[in-house]
Amino acid sequence: MKIKVKLTVWVGLLFAMIVALSIISAVYINRLKSDTANILVSNYNSLEYSRKMLDALDKMHMDSLQGVKQFLHFINLERNNLTEKGENLYSDNILQQVSDIKTNELNIHKNIYGIMDVNMKAITKKSELAQRTANEATTIIIITGTLCFVIAFTLLFNLPSNIADPIKELTTSIQQIAAHNYEERVHFEQHNEFGILAKSFNAMAMKLEEYSSSSVSKLLIEKKRIETLIDKMQDPVLGIDQDYKILFANEKALQVTGLKRENIIGENVQKISMINDLLRTLVKDLFQGKENSNKIEPIKIFFEGKESYFEKETISIDIVPTGEKEIKNAGYFVLLRNITPFKELDLAKTNFIANVSHELKTPIASIKMGADLLLGDAHQNENDQILIKGINEDADRLLKITGELLNLTQAESGNIQIRKANYPLDEILEYAFDTVKVSARQKN
Numbered sequence: 001m002k003i004k005v006k007l008t009v010w011v012g013l014l015f016a017m018i019v020a021l022s023i024i025s026a027v028y029i030n031r032l033k034s035d036t037a038n039i040l041v042s043n044y045n046s047l048e049y050s051r052k053m054l055d056a057l058d059k060m061h062m063d064s065l066q067g068v069k070q071f072l073h074f075i076n077l078e079r080n081n082l083t084e085k086g087e088n089l090y091s092d093n094i095l096q097q098v099s100d101i102k103t104n105e106l107n108i109h110k111n112i113y114g115i116m117d118v119n120m121k122a123i124t125k126k127s128e129l130a131q132r133t134a135n136e137a138t139t140i141i142i143i144t145g146t147l148c149f150v151i152a153f154t155l156l157f158n159l160p161s162n163i164a165d166p167i168k169e170l171t172t173s174i175q176q177i178a179a180h181n182y183e184e185r186v187h188f189e190q191h192n193e194f195g196i197l198a199k200s201f202n203a204m205a206m207k208l209e210e211y212s213s214s215s216v217s218k219l220l221i222e223k224k225r226i227e228t229l230i231d232k233m234q235d236p237v238l239g240i241d242q243d244y245k246i247l248f249a250n251e252k253a254l255q256v257t258g259l260k261r262e263n264i265i266g267e268n269v270q271k272i273s274m275i276n277d278l279l280r281t282l283v284k285d286l287f288q289g290k291e292n293s294n295k296i297e298p299i300k301i302f303f304e305g306k307e308s309y310f311e312k313e314t315i316s317i318d319i320v321p322t323g324e325k326e327i328k329n330a331g332y333f334v335l336l337r338n339i340t341p342f343k344e345l346d347l348a349k350t351n352f353i354a355n356v357s358h359e360l361k362t363p364i365a366s367i368k369m370g371a372d373l374l375l376g377d378a379h380q381n382e383n384d385q386i387l388i389k390g391i392n393e394d395a396d397r398l399l400k401i402t403g404e405l406l407n408l409t410q411a412e413s414g415n416i417q418i419r420k421a422n423y424p425l426d427e428i429l430e431y432a433f434d435t436v437k438v439s440a441r442q443k444n
Contacts, residue, residue: 014151021144025137042083043126046119049078050112053094057105068101078115084122090114166194173201182209236310238282238334244269247331256303256310256336282334285314298339309343310336350409357405364402368395393434 052074060067075094082088090111097104097111166188176184182205188198227248230237236253240246246264254261257279264272270287273280281299298309315333320326371392375385 011155014148014155017144017148017151021141021148024140024144029137042081043119043123045081046078046083046087047116049074049081050116050119053078053112054109057101057108060101071101072098084118087115087118090118166198170194170197170201173205177205177208235338236336239331240269240283240286240334241331242329244286246272253336256301282312282336286332298343299336303338306340308338308340311339312336353405354409357402357409361399361402364395364398368392368399371395390437397431397434 053071056067056071056074058067059070075091075098079091079095082091093111094108097108101108169188170186173184173186184205186198186201188194230239230248231250233250234252236256237248237250238246238253239248246267246269249257249259249261249264257276259272259276259279269279269283273283278301298311301308301310303310313335315335317330317333318327319330321328371388374388375392
C-alpha cells in the first residue's frame with residue numbers, strides 16, 4: 001500500500017471515528033435530556049396535583065365549598081396530564097365519587113394515592129431508563145474513544161517511523177554514495193513510494209558503480225600515460241602538491257638531484273631540501289612567494305660528466321574546483337630546461353670572435369706601422385699623403401673595432417661589466433663620415 005493511501009485511510013478512519021463519537025454523544029445526550037425532561041414535567045405535575053387534591057380534601061373539613069372547588073380544579077388538571085398507564089382509571093374513579101365526597105372520601109384518598117404510586121413508579125422506571133441510556137452512552141463513548149486512542153496511538157508510533165526510518169536509511173546511503181562508496185544499496189521491501197525510490201536509487205548507484213569502474217580504469221591509463229610522458233622528458237621535472245609534498249620526479253630530475261624515487265615521493269619537499277642543496281635552490285622560491293614563471297639566472301650543475309647549464313621555471317597550478325567560484329592552488333610544477341647546447345654555442349661564438357679579433361689585431365697594427373712610416377717620408381706628393389693618411393685612419397678604426405669586439409666577448413663571458421655613459425653625438429657623426437669619405441670620393 002502506498003504511503004499516500006495509507007495516510008488517507010488511517011487519518012480518514014480516525015476522522016470518521018471522531019465524527020461518530022461526536023454524533024453518538026449528541027444523540028445520547030439528547031435522549032438523556034428528553035428522559036429527564038419527561039421525568040421533571042409530566043410526573044412531577046401529577047404528583048403536585050395529587051398533593052393539592054389531598055390538601056383540598058383536608059380543607060373541606062373547615063371550608064367545604066372552597067375545598068370542593070379546589071379539589072375539582074386540580075382533578076381537572078390531572079385529567080389533562082394523564083401520561084402513565086392506569087393513571088386514567090384512578091382519575092375516572094375519583095370523578096365518579098366526587099359527587100359525594102364526604103361519603104367516598106376514603107376511596108378518593110386511595111385513588112389519589114394510586115395516581116401518586118403510578119407516577120412514582122413511572123419516575124423510578126424512567127430514572128432506570130435514563131441510567132441505562134447513560135450507561136449505554138458511556139460504554140459506546142468509551143469503546144469509540146478507545147478505538148480513536150488505539151488508532152491515534154498506532155499512528156503516533158508507526159507513522160513517524162514508517163516515514164522517518166526509510167528517509168534516515170536513504171540519507172545514510174546518499175552519504176555513502178557521496179563518499180564514493182558506489183556499492184551501497186537501499187533495501188525497502190514495501191510496495192510504496194519508498195520502494196519505488198529505493199529501486200531508482202539502486203539503479204542510480206549501479207550505474208555510478210559501473211561509471212566509476214570504467215572511469216577509474218581510464219584515469220589509471222591516463223595517469224600511466226602522463227607518468228610515462230613525464231619520465232621520458234629530457235628535462236628534469238618535479239611535481240609538488242598544494243601541501244608541498246612531492247608527487248612525482250622523472251628520471252632526469254632524480255639524476256640531477258642525486259635522490260632516489262622511493263625516498264622523496266610523498267615526502268615534504270622542505271624536509272628533503274634540508275639535506276639536498278640543489279633541491280633547496282630549486283624550491284626556495286615557493287617559500288618566498290615567488291612561484292611565478294619569471295626566468296632567473298642559469299643554474300650551473302655538474303651533470304652527465306660535464307658542467308651543464310639549466311634554466312629553472314616554476315609554474316603555479318591554479319584551478320577552480322567544481323561547484324566553486326574561487327581559484328585555489330593545486331600545486332607547483334618545477335621545470336629545468338637544459339640550455340647547455342645553447343650555452344656551448346654561445347661560448348664557441350664568443351671564443352671565435354675573440355680569436356678573430358686577436359688575429360686581426362696584428363696585421364692591422366703592421367698596416368698602421370707601414371702607413372706611419374710612409375707619412376714620415378718627405379718625398380710623397382700631396383695626393384699620396386692624403387691616401388696614406390686615409391689608410392692610417394682606417395687602420396685606427398679597424399684596431400678600434402677589434403678592440404670593441406674583444407670587449408664584447410669579455411662582457412658576454414662576464415669578465416668585464418658594460419658601463420653606460422653619455423657620448424657627444426657630433427663625434428659619432430664625424431667618425432661615421434670619415435669612415436665612408438674615401439669610398440665616397442672614389443665613386444664621385
